[in-house]
Amino acid sequence: MRRTRPVPVDVFTLLTSSMDSQRAGYHHGNLREALVQAGVELAREGGPSTIVLRETARRVGVSPNAAYRHFSALPDLVDEVARDSRRRLAEAMDAELERRTPAADPGLDAVGRLTAVGEGYIRYALAEPGLFATAFPTGGKTPAPEQSGQDPAPDEEGDEVRRGPSAILQEALAALDAAGLLAEPAATATFNAWAGVHGLALLLLGPYAELPEETRESAITDGVAFVVRGLTTAQARS
Amino acid sequence: MRRTRPVPVDVFTLLTSSMDSQRAGYHHGNLREALVQAGVELAREGGPSTIVLRETARRVGVSPNAAYRHFSALPDLVDEVARDSRRRLAEAMDAELERRTPAADPGLDAVGRLTAVGEGYIRYALAEPGLFATAFPTGGKTPAPEQSGQDPAPDEEGDEVRRGPSAILQEALAALDAAGLLAEPAATATFNAWAGVHGLALLLLGPYAELPEETRESAITDGVAFVVRGLTTAQARS
DNA sequence: GCGCGGATGTGGACGGCGTCAACATCCACC
DNA sequence: GGTGGATGTTGACGCCGTCCACATCCGCGC
Numbered sequence: 153m154r155r156t157r158p159v160p161v162d163v164f165t166l167l168t169s170s171m172d173s174q175r176a177g178y179h180h181g182n183l184r185e186a187l188v189q190a191g192v193e194l195a196r197e198g199g200p201s202t203i204v205l206r207e208t209a210r211r212v213g214v215s216p217n218a219a220y221r222h223f224s225a226l227p228d229l230v231d232e233v234a235r236d237s238r239r240r241l242a243e244a245m246d247a248e249l250e251r252r253t254p255a256a257d258p259g260l261d262a263v264g265r266l267t268a269v270g271e272g273y274i275r276y277a278l279a280e281p282g283l284f285a286t287a288f289p290t291g292g293k294t295p296a297p298e299q300s301g302q303d304p305a306p307d308e309e310g311d312e313v314r315r316g317p318s319a320i321l322q323e324a325l326a327a328l329d330a331a332g333l334l335a336e337p338a339a340t341a342t343f344n345a346w347a348g349v350h351g352l353a354l355l356l357l358g359p360y361a362e363l364p365e366e367t368r369e370s371a372i373t374d375g376v377a378f379v380v381r382g383l384t385t386a387q388a389r390s
Numbered sequence: 391m392r393r394t395r396p397v398p399v400d401v402f403t404l405l406t407s408s409m410d411s412q413r414a415g416y417h418h419g420n421l422r423e424a425l426v427q428a429g430v431e432l433a434r435e436g437g438p439s440t441i442v443l444r445e446t447a448r449r450v451g452v453s454p455n456a457a458y459r460h461f462s463a464l465p466d467l468v469d470e471v472a473r474d475s476r477r478r479l480a481e482a483m484d485a486e487l488e489r490r491t492p493a494a495d496p497g498l499d500a501v502g503r504l505t506a507v508g509e510g511y512i513r514y515a516l517a518e519p520g521l522f523a524t525a526f527p528t529g530g531k532t533p534a535p536e537q538s539g540q541d542p543a544p545d546e547e548g549d550e551v552r553r554g555p556s557a558i559l560q561e562a563l564a565a566l567d568a569a570g571l572l573a574e575p576a577a578t579a580t581f582n583a584w585a586g587v588h589g590l591a592l593l594l595l596g597p598y599a600e601l602p603e604e605t606r607e608s609a610i611t612d613g614v615a616f617v618v619r620g621l622t623t624a625q626a627r628s
Numbered sequence: 629g630c631g632c633g634g635a636t637g638t639g640g641a642c643g644g645c646g647t648c649a650a651c652a653t654c655c656a657c658c
Numbered sequence: 659g660g661t662g663g664a665t666g667t668t669g670a671c672g673c674c675g676t677c678c679a680c681a682t683c684c685g686c687g688c
Contacts, residue, residue: 179635179682179684183636198529199528201439201529205675205676206674206675214637214638215637216674216675217638217639217676217677218636218637220676221635221636221637226674226675226676282529285528285529288596288597290437290528290592290596291436291437291438291439291520291523291529302597318597336616340609340612343593343598344586344590344612344613344616346597347586347589347593348585348586348617350593351586351587351588351589351590352585354589354592355581358526358527358528358540359556371578374578374582375581375582378574378582379620381620382619382620417665417666418665421666442644442645442646443647444644444645444646445644445645452666452667453666453667454645454646454647455648455666455668458666459664459666460665464645
């Protein structure tokens with residue numbers, strides 16, 4: 153009944169042992185990460201509820217229960233995928249920030265940066281609805297407090313401290329504040345800015361999906377401008 | 391094998407036949423509504439994913455497959471529960487509107503009305519997180535277009551046309567416009583206002599849950615004020 | 629060198645889920 | 659008063675998450 157494994161894992165391990173991320177042990181060395189990536193793939197296809205343990209294991213080529221050596225249960229895996237999705241969101245925001253050509257005037261530049269951050273947030277949500285939904289789950293299930301702002305804990309990811317989405321937003325607001333343009337206290341501003349952009353993204357994904365391409369585009373820029381304008385005292389034209 | 395039903399339905403029917411909503415026929419007369427209400431109860435306990443066909447039927451005291459005589463599949467039932475949740479949200483907004491004492495100046499009054507609508511929206515979300523999550527589902531599952539704004543279709547609910555949440559918002563904005571205080575075109579204003587309030591609600595339910603009671607309270611009023619201020623040209627103090 | 633123990637992965641089973649097909653029941657209407 | 663269509667039930671299938679017992683393999687101490 154108990155035959156020895158039909159080899160594919162050995163082959164895989166040998167093929168990838170030198171280039172792969174971790175020590176390529178025998179037991180498929182570095183499952184967990186493989187499971188998380190398969191989970192990301194599932195989440196991309198249909199949101200958090202599409203992450204299904206058995207299918208995830210199947211895609212990695214492993215038995216369902218193998219996952220229990222690395223996650224205490226399914227929600228644990230989903231949490232990990234959520235963290236990954238937030239990391240990707242932060243990367244998208246940074247990318248939008250770098251694509252931008254800086255302005256001479258520091259105030260104008262700060263406004264531009266904040267706008268880029270907001271648009272990056274929304275564009276990621278629209279480009280990866282499944283991952284975005286996974287990153288900020290809703291549904292009243294009381295999703296385990298974790299970290300208050302859901303940014304990575306300061307010690308996460310080894311020694312490299314990763315900025316999360318809300319940290320990036322706070323940076324942009326700090327620049328605005330430094331230019332003397334921030335109209336409210338930093339905490340309130342962060343909250344209101346995040347809320348505005350988050351709501352825009354969700355409306356565009358939900359009730360306002362089906363908007364024609366160009367209408368949606370102007371809704372994004374107008375919406376973000378609306379939020380930015382509300383945060384600034386004296387405003388500038390970009 | 392095939393015994394006749396063990397009576398409870400007959401008893402229930404007899405007991406409630408005179409007071410219940412519809413004709414109390416024999417076949418448990420008016421399942422569907424009973425299923426929807428049981429679904430509402432489930433949704434209240436844990437959001438849309440808690441609505442489970444078998445349990446819903448169990449609570450109504452009926453076999454699982456009976457539901458298929460009234461809904462083509464589970465998502466159909468969930469949709470119905472979502473509609474009901476949106477109706478309740480609209481009622482909560484209206485209630486907040488009526489609790490308010492009107493102001494003499496029409497501009498001030500319009501601002502107050504808009505504020506009440508926004509706060510009503512958020513307070514409902516916080517009071518009934520499960521129903522709110524069901525009313526506006528997220529998750530990237532492409533939830534069937536239905537109606538663009540997800541307000542009830544004009545012919546819904548017999549001859550009584552019911553205003554949905556976004557219709558109520560539009561009314562408040564129309565009043566503001568009539569007072570000459572609306573800063574942007576109605577469509578844009580609706581979208582931005584909804585986005586702001588929706589984002590506030592979701593942040594308070596998600597990343598910003600765990601806020602102490604009074605901090606949350608000021609976040610609500612400050613947040614709504616932020617949105618209202620952004621929508622108005624010249625502003626007033628309430 | 630070698631063997632053993634803990635980490636990692638497997639197989640089988642259980643109960644719960646959504647859904648389908650076949651069958652039973654009962655009201656309404658002729 | 660009998661019958662047909664609406665309504666509800668039973669049983670089965672294939673998924674799911676999770677538990678338990680067992681197999682496999684690596685690394686460490688001898």
